[in-house]
Amino acid sequence: DGGITQSPKYLFRKEGQNVTLSCEQNLNHDAMYWYRQDPGQGLRLIYYSQIVNDFQKGDIAEGYSVSREKKESFPLTVTSAQKNPTAFYLCASSIDRTGELFFGEGSRLTVL
Amino acid sequence: EDQVTQSPEALRLQEGESSSLNCSYTVSGLRGLFWYRQDPGKGPEFLFTLYSAGEEKEKERLKATLTKKESFLHITAPKPEDSATYLCAVSGAGNKLTFGGGTRVLVKP
Numbered sequence: 001d002g003g004i005t006q007s008p009k010y011l012f013r014k015e016g017q018n019v020t021l022s023c024e025q026n027l028n029h030d031a032m033y034w035y036r037q038d039p040g041q042g043l044r045l046i047y048y049s050q051i052v053n054d055f056q057k058g059d060i061a062e063g064y065s066v067s068r069e070k071k072e073s074f075p076l077t078v079t080s081a082q083k084n085p086t087a088f089y090l091c092a093s094s095i096d097r098t099g100e101l102f103f104g105e106g107s108r109l110t111v112l
Numbered sequence: 113e114d115q116v117t118q119s120p121e122a123l124r125l126q127e128g129e130s131s132s133l134n135c136s137y138t139v140s141g142l143r144g145l146f147w148y149r150q151d152p153g154k155g156p157e158f159l160f161t162l163y164s165a166g167e168e169k170e171k172e173r174l175k176a177t178l179t180k181k182e183s184f185l186h187i188t189a190p191k192p193e194d195s196a197t198y199l200c201a202v203s204g205a206g207n208k209l210t211f212g213g214g215t216r217v218l219v220k221p
Contacts, residue, residue, distance in 0.1 A: 099201055
């Protein structure tokens with residue numbers, strides 16, 4: 001079955017550590033996205049990529065980094081510069097840049 | 113700047129008690145309004161796209177409608193399995209997707 005796979009589902013990190021969240025899709029979609037979800041708030045866009053080897057900052061890119069070396073993969077690194085990294089992170093993809101997104105199951109990051 | 117406000121924040125319904133969720137928006141050049149369903153601890157699941165005022169879409173017990181300033185998601189005779197958070201989002205002239213905070217719906221048997 002086609003879909004988006006995020007890993008790990010749960011991750012704990014000590015302050016000062018970088019962590020990388022994995023996102024893989026087999027839908028053959030060109031566009032991929034990373035969102036952050038905090039309780040009571042709407043999804044906020046961190047980074048997006050429309051094609052391989054190209055990506056753009058979203059609304060809250062500070063403290064995060066991404067790469068897009070393969071069409072299927074769009075990993076997100078949460079760096080130690082991110083001041084408040086505890087959140088639920090969602091990866092998504094779309095055929096083109098429409099609002100019809102396919103989401104993964106999410107990764108919950110907790111900083112201890 | 114595009115804005116999306118959803119109300120109420122939470123809604124408790126008895127099974128079979130129909131109700132509506134509201135999504136108010138301001139956007140420059142609406143390209144589309146989108147509804148998603150999100151179960152606890154899961155990623156959102158796409159439900160509907162609405163493109164212009166007057167448009168309606170239906171899926172099982174859900175019906176989405178659109179005016180120039182707001183959208184409604186009507187839940188007819190809900191069942192406990194309709195319990196979820198419903199998210200609304202708009203895409204404007206900049207082709208950027210802006211999400212609302214969501215409405216948490218709990219349907220009790």
